[in-house]
Structure formats: C-alpha cells, structure tokens
Amino acid sequence: ANSDNNAPIFYKLDDQGFKKYEQSFVINKPSLLEVYSEKEGKESARITTKFYKIDPDLSIKLETDYANQYNAGGNDALIDGILGAKDFRTGTWQGYNDTDLIATIDLGSLKLVNLVSVNFLQDQRSWIFYPTEVQCFGSKNGKDFVPIANESVKIEAVNPSESIDIKEVSFGPIDKEFRYIKIVAKTVGQLPEWHLGYEHNGRSWLFVDEIRIN
Structure with a gap:
C-alpha cells in the first residue's frame, strides 16, 4: 500500500461526524475510532479501531x-x-x-x-x-x-x-x-x-x- 503524507486525514469517534485531523486528541473512555484519508476527491479504505478502558485496579x-x-x-x-x-x-x-x-x-x-x-x-x-x-x-x-x-x-x-x-x-x-x-x-x-x-x-x-x- 502506498501512503501520502500530504493527504488529509478524517476521523470520527463513535456516532460523531467525521472531522479533519489537525491535532492530537485524547481518548479517555471506551470508543470506536474510524479513520480514512482523501486524495483528489477519492477516499481511502476506512480503518476502524476499538478502544477499551481497563480498570488498573483489577x-x-x-x-x-x-x-x-x-x-x-x-x-x-x-x-x-x-x-x-x-x-x-x-x-x-x-x-x-x-x-x-x-x-x-x-x-x-x-x-x-x-x-x-x-x-x-x-x-x-x-x-x-x-x-x-x-x-x-x-x-x-x-x-x-x-x-x-x-x-x-x-x-x-x-x-x-x-x-x-x-x-x-x-x-x-x-x-x-x-x-x-x-x-x-x-x-x-x-x-x-x-x-x-x-x-x-x-x-x-x-x-x-x-x-x-x-
């Protein structure tokens, strides 16, 4: 797969709408992250990742x-x-x-x-x-x-x-x-x-x- 560092990246958390990635953000609860990049009006394949919060006391x-x-x-x-x-x-x-x-x-x-x-x-x-x-x-x-x-x-x-x-x-x-x-x-x-x-x-x-x- 080829990567293009200049292609804008869009992401969304759970049921929120997609946003353009411009700065780092914090995930502090169980969440579903979906990401794709865009070049010349074409979207890349979407990558989905689940984040889980583990109780450190357990x-x-x-x-x-x-x-x-x-x-x-x-x-x-x-x-x-x-x-x-x-x-x-x-x-x-x-x-x-x-x-x-x-x-x-x-x-x-x-x-x-x-x-x-x-x-x-x-x-x-x-x-x-x-x-x-x-x-x-x-x-x-x-x-x-x-x-x-x-x-x-x-x-x-x-x-x-x-x-x-x-x-x-x-x-x-x-x-x-x-x-x-x-x-x-x-x-x-x-x-x-x-x-x-x-x-x-x-x-x-x-x-x-x-x-x-x-």
Whole structure:
C-alpha cells in the first residue's frame, strides 16, 4: 500500500461526524475510532479501531488452565474489556478443554458490587458447549467466600443445537461490598451420546469471555 503524507486525514469517534485531523486528541473512555484519508476527491479504505478502558485496579487469578491455542491474549483476557464474537477463531475467547473455569477477580479494595456477568459461547459442531452450571461467590478477605445474589445458574447445556450463540450469565442485584469475586463454571466433560465426537471419547470445550463487575 502506498501512503501520502500530504493527504488529509478524517476521523470520527463513535456516532460523531467525521472531522479533519489537525491535532492530537485524547481518548479517555471506551470508543470506536474510524479513520480514512482523501486524495483528489477519492477516499481511502476506512480503518476502524476499538478502544477499551481497563480498570488498573483489577487483577485476576485462574485456578484452572486454559488451552494455549485459545488464550485470548493471556491471563488478563477475561478482564480486558474485549467482548468475543460468535466466531471462536477470532482469538477473543479463552478456551478450556475438559476442565472447569475457576477465576477470582481482585477489585483492589472493598467496592460496592451490584452486578456480575460473564459470557459463554456455544458452537456444538466445534465441540464448544455452554457450562452446565455457573456459580458466583464474593469475599472481603480473599479467604472466606459466600454465594452472592441468586443461587447457581443451571444451563441445559447438552440439548442439541445447531446454532452458534453467546449466553450472558448474570448475578444481581447484589448491593454488597466485596473485594474478591469468584466465578466457577462447570464443564460438560464427555460429549453427549448424540454428538459425533462421542464415539471418539470426545471432551467438550468451555469458551468464556469478559467477566464484568459493576
């Protein structure tokens, strides 16, 4: 691709109109930036970039291991503000093979928690199943955890489905102070008998994305 340093550049943030780029600007909230250049009345291809704001106080501890090929960027993938799409190959989902998810988020200090939510992917043809059960616990000291909000969410994960879907599991309203939030998601494990992978002793995948705490 050729670049022309003299071609004017136009940009827009979110739903604002396009503006000519004349000086640097600051992005301090989650935003969608769209940019193109113009030469002799012709527009270049538009480039779109999403910006996410990550809470610097957040940290996460994983008690189970994700698969290296589906790491979504590493240990902090579940708190990086990036939501996964329906295609698991995009690299935004963290994949666990035949193992549960146990993740504990440290908020950095005691904070009022109202809602906890987490996303899961279902793509049964690719051996990716929703969890059978999701639990959420809170703690003030990192040692003594108690169930928060509603009891565990049970999911009919092994019901046959040809669709690719994303399920958001939420816990709330909570309205309590915690420093630590723990999410436990139970994997299907052995594939159900109706699945093509069953005869190969196939084991399910659990694909999880952003844990959001408000």
